[in-house]
Amino acid sequence: MEGVCAMEKGLNNSKRRLLELADFFKKYTDEEHTYSAVEICDFLAQKGIVAERKAIYSDIEALQESGYDILCSRGSNKGFFLADRDFQEAEARLMIDAIQTARFITAKKSNELVEKISGLLSKPVAEQMMEKIYINSANKGKNEEVYYNIDLLYKAICEKKQVSFFYYHHYVAKDLSIKMTERSFAVSPYALIWSNDHYYLVSNNNRYDNLMHTRIDRIKKVHILDRPIRPFSEVCEYRDTFDSADYEKKLFNMFSGTEQKVTMRCANSILEEIFDRFGDNTAIVSRNADNFTVTADVITGEGFISWVMQYGGRIEILAPQELRESVCHRVQDLLYLYRDK
Template identity: 45%
Template sequence: MIHSSAKIKLLLLWKLLKEYSDDEHPVSAVELCRLLEQEGIETERKSIYRDIDVLTHFGVDIVYTRSPRQGFFIAKRDFELAEVRLLMDAVLTAPFITNKKTAELTDKLCGLISCHQAEAVLKQIYVDQRVKFENEEIYYNIDTINRAIAQHKKLSFSYHHRVIVNHKAQLDDGREFIISPYTLLWANDKYYLAGNYEKYDTVSNYRLDRMKKIALTSQEARPFYEVCEYRDHFDTADYLRKTFNMFNGEHEFVVLRCSNSLLETIIDKFGSEIEFSCHDSNAFTVRASVCVSDGLIEWLMQYGDRIMVLSPQTLRDEMLMRIEAVHDVYGTTKKTCVPQKF
């Protein structure tokens, strides 16, 4: 049986190797002795080798190397450097994660790699200053929403929008909602709750940064199959694919003629399994099932003359109205505008 002080020594040794060692910064037995002494553990160099054998037998991937210098390092971690960098970038990019929480999460992620790697990464990621929301309730809200979904209970919350008061933007007084929650969505760099507002037979989306005073109710949630096409489970991936800018609408098949320059954009949005056909050497036609909404129209408008709606006719007519309205705003002559360049 290992004495308690020996157990503490083993745990500290493991912690120190994770914190100070990597393949470019191996730590010698002498350095490990010094680091342990700083933690109040007296030890000898020879005992370090025995302890490392114990940790290796336990499954810790500790490697001894002579290059770039003699010493030990942990070769395999739960998260590799590239994975930690990806997670850090995601945290930095997400505007719904406040500045305070961004700093806390980044610090925790740094603990997954060596101090040397963390120092190098931090010098890079703090160059970019991003816009962040200020709602600190969002983290508690996520926990409450997860519990509500798991327990099939309704949620109550106040939902806020920004208004201009005295030449400054601030949150309004909010509106009270009771929602049957179905899934959490990360889309367009924002976090959403998809659920059913009890007054309607549809699925609506709510931004988490606008939600306050969330509470789990005792009311049973309305089954999602009563308000959408899904039956066995709420298909989050399919829902996101058919929704544009988180607007909902009626599901319809749309046919679009697209410039070849938009092939990657179309595949990114709809996937590679949808129906494609070549129109000519400069364009292709695509058919997809989507929610026809203001969000879809706004998405189409951004591509100008590189996308033309072929069907349905109602969507073509709405696009023409929007195009003419833009012409009016800029003082141009009002006329029928159909994209022609492909």
């Protein structure tokens, strides 16, 4: 009986040693931070695990057979290290940068996410990276429900169920203080779109025959209703699948409007900006030494007009005529606003 207990104890010790060793390689090693078998034994001893170098070599071989890319450096920095990870430093950096700039994620959630992602790297690399990370809470949302709401909205979209929620926005009171007001909605949700560092719900307000966009960081008290969504084919051009990527490409600053084929004459100096906005397959119908003419399918609302006007005289709307007139009216409004009084 004592022999059986001793065997079980030794087996448990081997399992624990292997788990601690796997965790050690993930947390503390990389190409710049390698460890010898003796140093690994010292680390395990601090965890109360006694191991000899022979056992370490055997465990490393077992981890390698299980898929761990553990290598042994033969240069001046001799020792074992984990060479390949699920995420490399550059990949983790990209995700952290996205979290930093995402305004809909609160400062608290941003810090939690950054900490989780940094845990995918070795501790020395993560500590070096964290020294350069700053979360500006002034530019972050304050709605701590945002994670929960995203989960509920995504579930409703998958189940094709309507949702209800309250939408909050600021207003200036008579005493000049900034206050919040709320409005309730019941909508058919179709897609979640990340645009301009904000997250939006694309849906249909059951009272109208179009699409609406609501910022998720301003949504609270989401509830999934036991009612099927209105088919999106009744309120937009899509039939079988709501193509959120195609839809977002046509939008400008998430403003709604009417989809139209627009012809624009653009200065050659903004060719890159046009390609960035409409893609490398943008149809150029003519060009000369000063400008080029393109056509594109866009949603021509207030967002598109504002986008055109930021380029001043470098973009001219040629067609459709009603859009050209809308831009002219906006210019006239500006002239009136800035006239000498």
